[in-house]
Amino acid sequence: MSNPPQLVARLIGINKYNNYPDLKTAADINADNLEKFLKEKFEGDIKSIKDGDATRDNIIKELTLLQETFERNKAILFFFSGFGGETSAGTSIICPADIGKDKDKDSPGITDQTLIQMFDNISRARGNNIVSNLNFDS
DSSP, X not given: OOOOOEEEEEEEEOOOOSSSOOOSSOHHHHHHHHHHHHHHHOEEEEEEEEGGGOOHHHHHHHHHHHTTSSOXXXXXXXXXXXXXXXXXXXXXXXXXXXXXXXXXXXXXXXXXXXXXXXXXXXXXXXXXXXXXXXXOOO
8 A cells, every 4th residue: 555645744633812812713623623524535744734823923833834844745734724915005815813903012913925925935935835725806
């Protein structure tokens, strides 16, 4: 019998936000369920980051580490379940658990431009083999 394919996955599930009401859907359970499924089908570095651990800094750190920490040409999956939206400037964002209401002292969202740049960096460093459930209309 052949070995399962290799996969690197970062699965973000945020149901509880520091400064906003909890989601009514189970975003954290979405990440758990996907992690369980992927671990049954694939080998590799499959990790979910949920709720209070899914801060802006931790999400950015995990994406940055993907540029450095595994063999080139492994399949890469980035999954996000949680609040997302659009800024007043029309920029799409995903909302980390620590997103705040006060732009001067709280964590901002992670913009589509930031994510696209990070995915591009990962692709350049590790191969053009990254997929995400995010939809960038820009």
